[in-house]
Amino acid sequence: MSPRSIVSFVVGLCAIAAIPGVAFAADRYVTPTGLAGNSGTLASPWSLTKAVSSTGASPGDIVYIGGGTYTSRISIGVSGTASAPIVFRAVEGEVPILDQNGVTQPTGEAAVITISNRNYVTVQGLTVRNCRTDLESTTPIGISVRGTCQGVQLRDNIIHNIEQNNPDLGNFSANGHGMIIRGSSATALDGIIIDGNELYNLHLGASEAMAINGNVTNFRVTRNLVHHCNNIGIDLIGYEGSLPTNLDRARSGLVAENTVYAIDSSYNPAYDGDLNTGGGNRSAAGIYVDGGTDIIIERNQIYDSNFGIELASEDGAGFTDYITVRNNLIRHNQGTGLTMGGYNVNKGSTEHCTITGNTFYQNDTTGTAGGQISFQFYVNNNTFKNNLLWAQRGSRQMVMQTTGNNASGGIGTGNIFAYNLYFYEGAGGSPTPQFRLNKSGANTTYNSLATWQASSGMGDAGATFANPAFVVPVPSPASPVMAYQPTSASPAINTGDPTFTPGASEKEFFQKSRILAGRVDRGFSED
DSSP: OOOOHHHHHHHHHHHHHTTTTTOOOEEEEEOOTTTTTSOSSSSSSSHHHHHHHHTSTTEEEEEEEEHHHSOOOOEOOOOSSSSHHHHHHHOTTEEEEEOOOOOOSSEEEEEEEEESSBBBEESSSOEEEEEEEOTTTTTEEEEEEEOOSSSSSEEEEEEEEEEHHHHOOOOTTTTTEEEEEEEEESSEEHHHHEEEEEEEEEEEEEESSEEESSSSESEEEEEEEEEEESSSSSEBBSOOOOSOTTSBEEEEEEEESOEEEEGGGGGGGGGBBBTTBBOOOOOOOOEEEOOEEEEESSOOOOESEEEEEEEEETTOOEEEEEEEEESSEEEEEEEEOOEEEESTTTSEESSEEEEOOOOOEEEOEEESSOOOOOBBBBESOOOEEEEEEEEETOOOOOEEOOOOOTTTSOOOOOOEEOOEEEEETOOSSSSSEEEEEEEETTTEOOOHHHHHHHHSSSSETTOOEOOOOBSSSOOOOOOOOOGGSTTOOOOOTTTTTTTTTTTTTTTTSSSSSEETTTOOOOSSOOO
């Protein structure tokens, strides 16, 4: 270790030790050439497999992992406590790489890092890469957390080239994950934190880059970067196991400040695409809630993906419900910005969700007739307020439904729109925004905001059509986030629902108060 690394150790230890109520016991050290028989000191470092074994780190230890390449898969066999967690972290300024390049993966779940039935363990600053297979019987995974874990934290890790390369078209039995948090026992996975990680270049088969699945509660997914994956970016799942339905749901979670882009299943054989040339179905959302409940999705940016956010339940008797989608920027996705409801009549419903203070900008870039918000089957009792929707210039499509929303073809009941701001470039003096619903088995199109308000049954009291006057008048796909903020002349400012009250700890996209000058703005920011 260099003198600079030793200084970094000391600085990092002081910062961690300053956390109130947390006790740390000893510093341990790992290098690629360390040995199991060593003492774990800086002068006599352990091997990585020794450090994570039942005879390795103890509660309160910080295990510093030196830079270099490690070829073994590891299963963490130790637990900390709430007051004395175990931290496995990279040496400051060094890059420990867990590399499976050229390694034949085992049958079943082939995770590079496994945390099973362990508590209060942090994994921080590691790179996990090159776990590949083309076998349906193998599921390559970067990091797997399962069992009855509490207080596990995954921070600042990089996961890339985890690849399920099975070439069989339409094969939904071949799977892979960048990260999976799976709660499959009666005791919930509780207090999981996934923060500051980057996941990219993942081939996922029928699975997801990051999945929170089943009996998982009080989780936090924050400040992650997920991109260039051939299936769903972040997925919050329910109803896939054998537990009672009240336990088999990701719930009471936060998904915030993530950036998700280039999520495209057309390059996925499971969706009839080629891994290199594409051509398959575009069906993957940046963020997907499939059967989850009581989750806040806020201050995320999602772009250049098949969909922005999807709220649905693939279980026919299930629900995605009580989801709050607020203060997000959802832009330039190939299909709709937000899609809700089951994708066919045999799927479950989306209910009691709140969609507020989001900016949907020029989604549906490939002309799917999905507009900025799209309804599918079984969408009931949801609220849409204070959003800004800027449609594609050619289609002008805002809120669209192309299939029946329930068995009789109706739109569903109890959905309320209010105080939304609509616009499309080139509107001129007589704008004709398009809204479409399936009512009584027939599509009904509304070609003006006034007709939508008067005849759709959705209300939308207080809604207006006007140019939102962004800092950049017409942002392009390459424009920075700041370009979507309104200028002082914007009709988005102080024109939202006058009765709006922010949620607990709610902030707008840039972390300012959600209400300034006495009334909420429309869209993802507040000025």
